[in-house]
Amino acid sequence: MIAFAEPAHPPSRRAPLMWAVSASMAWIVPIAAQVVWLVVAPRPGWAHLLVAVVTAVLLVAHVFVVPLWRYRVHRWEISPQAVFTRSGWLVQQRRIAPISRVQTVDTYRGPLDRLFGVANVTVTTASSAGAVHIVALDAAVADGVVEQLTDIAALGAEDAT
């Protein structure tokens, strides 16, 4: 029986704020729809109140609770032999892949990522179920990770399947 330590490094400090912003954008349309509904048909009032309360509860959970929860769960670490991450909130997963089996190392920066100065690193293996995603790293950290990984991965010359 072995115990397994958790990966050490959290994502960027700006990550929760970024997740909150991206989550709140998803709520613009429902809120706008409700305002339109209120303007077009202000009665019955209790229906508006009910829907507003439900919306508010879901919004608070999605925009405030989930990003913080995610920030507490997300961790990553790279050793000379392997990449190890922990991610998720309701469903949590920890994934480890040996660097000798790494096939590609990609970085991705969407518009929001650029705004907040973060980057996502994806390490792919020969299996579609074996890609390791390290999300919301500080851009400088991400560059370091990519450099480190490509340096180590270049050493292995196996078939990696």
Added chain:
Amino acid sequence: MTADVSWQRLSPRMLLVHPVHEVLRQLPVLVGSLVLGSSTGNNAWPLAAVSVIVGIGLLRWFFTTYRIDDENVSLRTGVLRRRSISIPRNRIRSVQTDSRLLHRVLGLTVLRVGTGHESRGHSGFALDAVEAAQVPMLRATLLSESVPGSAPAQLAGRVLAQWRPSWLRYAPLSFSGVVMIAAVVGLAYQSGIGVTLSQRAAKAGAEAAHRTGVVVVVSFGVVGLVVASVLLAVVWSWLTYGGLVLRRDDAERGLSERPSGGVLHLRHGLVRLREHTFDMRRLRGGTLREPLLVRVLRGARLDAVMTGVHGEGESSVLLPACPASTATGVLSELIGDGDAVSGPLQRHGAAATRRRWTRALGLPALGGVALAVANAVAGPPVWVWVVWAVVTVACALLAVDRARSLGHRVADGWLVARAGSLERRRDCIACDGIVAWTVRQTLLQRRAGVATLVAATAAGRKRYEVIDVPADRAWSVAAEASPWVAQSFWARA
């Protein structure tokens, strides 16, 4: 290996096949032209359409060429939209041939090449079609990179399994007959015949019911449907898998570093003949599939887990439903480890069993509550309660079977995971083919103290799950299977 490096054409006999296929493919256009011809009174329309379609079919042959040189196999196709595919020969993992009726009559075979990285929706490399006599030579040439120095003459074939008529007893236990009947009915309705037919059938049924009683007619109908689907399933299974031979051709020992070199050769079909040749070095294990009904008759199916072969569907099937002893024997022979195939498994414990029970009985419990409420309000008929009791008992039995199936085993370089009841499967995966491990926990799994362990490989269905392992054991299992996990920075003894 000397290879002819000039561009070659497919068999000239395809000049007969292409136009027929083209006409079949353009059938809507033809029907349209017939309608147009009859409505305008001008019979030239259908004739023109046929000649254009046949002409395109003929042109197709002139525009399709292939080449096998030392490094690549290349194919150029398309009359208007030219397409060329080139595959490095050392990437070829399997060679598959397929000849439908028309092809067989003309002595032709479609030859498909499978590589390590096939994405869905991307049509692969297919020579449609070459002469059947050329196939052994082409197959040996194409796979020569995988099996060094092995012309067919040097291979010593060993038959692993051969189809027997007794295998047909498993055929009625599948839903293929029902599916076929449903397909025919759907087709009939689409073409509009179905409506008139069903009206007539309904009329005849009503008359018969009037004479003999509703129960008799309905039971006759059900029995007739069951008999028809059983017959269809048996005939279909016989036509598809009849004459199946699974053969292993070993490469000469000494030439290949691993003893598991060589190729695996599967051949089946009575009318439509299919052959599949796998590179054994790409074998990463196998899956024994035992659907409940097949398991009752002590049967099993066998799938290959290979890189470059899809894990689901027809392409990975090694044996259809056959006696379990045959399936386990073949798999033991292939992976060289009998214990992995039929040895005892490590159980997952009380928490996993409890989860099977709560899942299976969740729905019946809700139904029971709903019924109790309904009983207080309206009083539903008694048969509703009987149905509920039967469903509940069935779910309980399902939970028992699912809990009993659950198990795993790591030994001698093989990870074995078994799960399921209606579709029970036992996956045997080579540990050195595992490229990543995932430990996944939902909220409920964290509460119950269990975790799902996912082994990622490049082979087969890519992800193989060990469901609901005790959470504190999950990493130990991974570490046992993969030394790199045990030696990793995070492992603490």
